[in-house]
Amino acid sequence: MRILGFICVFGLMLSCKNEKVDEPIPTPENQIKVTVQPYFGSEKLYLDSIFTFSDGNQIKFTDIKFYFSELTNDNSVQLIDAAFFNYRQKGISFISKPGNYSDFSTLKGFLGVHNDNHKDPSAFPNDSPLNIMNTDGMHWGWNPGYSFVQIEAKADTLNDGNLNFDHTIVFHVGTDQFLQNVNYSNLNWQSIGNYTHQLAFKLDMKEVFEINSQPINIKTEFMTHSSAGQEALSLKVIQNFKTALNPM
Amino acid sequence: MKSVFLLFIGIIIFLSCKKEKVGHQTTPYVLEIPSHFPSMIIPEDNPMTVEGVALGRRLFYEKMLSGDNSMSCASCHSPSAAFSDTAQFSTGIDKQKGTRNSMALFNLGWQNYFFWDGRSATLEEQILQPVPNPIEMHQSWKDAVSKLSADISYKNDFFFAFNTKEFDSTHVSKAIAQFLRTLISGSSKYDVMYKHSNNMTLSTSENITLQTVTPEEWAGYDLFKSLNGADCFHCHNGPLMQVEKFSNNGLDASFTDIGRGAITNNSNDNGKFKVPSLRNIALSAPYMHDGRFQNLDQVINHYSNGVQQSATIDPKMEFAFQGGVQLDTQQKSLLKAFLITLTDYEFINNPKFKAP
Structure with a gap:
């Protein structure tokens, strides 16, 4: 009878399901987000919508894209090696990664692609914004490298009351000579919950064209691919773009 | 007593047995990806075997x-x-x-x-x-x-x-x-030209192919890439010869088929269609989403002086205001010579792709 009892206990032990032991809750990882909100003056800018310049010319933006590279704080702690803003495909989202916002009260780096500009665009990891599959037309071939800023739009410059957006604006600025340094300080990171802090940039596209120091006349300055002979407009576009892009 | 004992032993053995899944083990398939291509992302729920x-x-x-x-x-x-x-x-x-x-x-x-x-x-x-x-x-x-x-x-x-x-x-x-x-498909004459232009190492057979590239083909390649020439490069570049996006390339002033617009219900997408790769283009006539062009000459003529303005035309069709890029007869011939280099005979004739 004792043997029977022993067997019963033994059988019960073997037939018991392994109960899952609760694992310790991992400490949440801090997250960093950077957004870029395009504006046209004080209005939020939406692609394919009509906006009016001070001179009455009207414009519909169809694409706004740019690269930042080698963003670090003042102590060379890297935030990210490259980031790609693509308003049509990704909206205002720019950077999203684990990190501690308090490490980045300042940021410096490049508007454009610096060290990686002439590397094999197929060789970057699949999740890299520099991988050829993720560039959405921002790569020109290895010699010229990446396009740093692309602005595409259609304008109506006739001011005759009829909407006719047949004036194409294509600003494709790249090549090493147009690379721009960027430097931002006193950054205002905001907590948005879930251990995430966000830094918001404002990109004022009206300022890109109407900046006092070097305005762009879209009737005569409407196309550049950074080729020979297009240096002046290329430089103007990327400098104005840099000026118009600021942390909020 | 003995039968009860045996019953318990049986139960214990039954309960303690692990369920072994009986099945067939698949063999991983290794893709042959050209050295100048990005890696391919395979869906997790459909691994290659x-x-x-x-x-x-x-x-x-x-x-x-x-x-x-x-x-x-x-x-x-x-x-x-x-x-x-x-x-x-x-x-x-x-x-x-x-x-x-x-x-x-x-x-x-x-x-x-x-x-x-x-x-x-x-x-x-x-x-x-x-x-x-x-x-x-x-x-x-x-x-x-x-x-x-x-x-x-x-x-x-x-x-x-x-x-x-x-x-x-x-x-x-x-x-x-x-x-x-x-x-x-990554073994055309164009691939050798692309790799050579970008200082990639060529194999012995690729070096032999490189010697067969004619001056006309190189000139056509330059024209293809030239933003003031044929300006094809904006939408067709890189190892895949394609920028994957939807574009209105100026086929019509008004649309009988609104293309992408019917999917997104956004009128800004009307008349836009997927930009295809130009690889093997000489073999894949007729051309465009509606197959309206029977041969490469008709395609080149379209981009040269047949472009139609419309509300959604791609801004990258920068010369639409003058009907296109305005190539002369010699330029058209050079461009066509280059387009033919995109034919990948190794791909077309690969027995692994034919009917089993």
Whole structure:
């Protein structure tokens, strides 16, 4: 009878399901987000919508894209090696990664692609914004490298009351000579919950064209691919773009 | 007492037995990706296997997938035409025709949108559409699977590929997707030109090919890339010869087929269609979403001086205001010479891609 009892206990032990032991809750990882909100003056800018310049010319933006590279704080702690803003495909989202916002009260780096500009665009990891599959037309071939800023739009410059957006604006600025340094300080990171802090940039596209120091006349300055002979407009576009892009 | 004891022993043995899953172990398939291509992202729920690729190849050429057993995928995607159709519009089993030209099939593992309007986001999803389409293969998936299930060799093939005795349309699409992902085209004369231009190491055979590139082909390549020349480069570049996006390339001033706009319900997308790769372009006539151009000369003429303005025309069609890029006769000839270098004979003649 004792043997029977022993067997019963033994059988019960073997037939018991392994109960899952609760694992310790991992400490949440801090997250960093950077957004870029395009504006046209004080209005939020939406692609394919009509906006009016001070001179009455009207414009519909169809694409706004740019690269930042080698963003670090003042102590060379890297935030990210490259980031790609693509308003049509990704909206205002720019950077999203684990990190501690308090490490980045300042940021410096490049508007454009610096060290990686002439590397094999197929060789970057699949999740890299520099991988050829993720560039959405921002790569020109290895010699010229990446396009740093692309602005595409259609304008109506006739001011005759009829909407006719047949004036194409294509600003494709790249090549090493147009690379721009960027430097931002006193950054205002905001907590948005879930251990995430966000830094918001404002990109004022009206300022890109109407900046006092070097305005762009879209009737005569409407196309550049950074080729020979297009240096002046290329430089103007990327400098104005840099000026118009600021942390909020 | 003894019988009770034996009963308990039996129960214990029964309970303590681990369930061993009996099944077939698949063999991983290693893709041959050209050195100048990015890596291919394979869906986690459809890993590449030797068995799956072999089954997919068989299914691609399988006429039982059509209602009257007269058509397979290959009927509208012929290997000799870079897996496209030489007809402007393909004819289905009921002699009905569609309104769009069959797209060429290669390098599909690097695509994020399928069909001219991009209505499918995955290859597996795209494959599910032609079988039940009334103007194409016109057969329910239930009937298609029933026919395949009646064939013992298919039952075996599905078992070996997916470790299942009961298969359905998702297994069919997964197998065909695996086969289609092997259709990699990266061995044309253009590839050698691309690699040479970018200082990549060439193999012995590639060096021999490089010596055969004519001055006209190089000049055509320069023209292709020139932003003040043919300006093709904006939408067709890189190892895939394509920027994957939707674009209105100025075919019409008004649209009978609104393309991407019908999918997004956004009028800003009207008249836009997926930008195709130009690889094997000399083999995949007719051209454009509606197959309106019969040959490369007509295509070049369109971009040269046939471009139509419309509300959604791509801003990258920078010379639309003058009808196009205005190439002269010699430039057109050089451009055509370059376009022919995109033909990948190794791909077209690869026995692994032909009917088993």
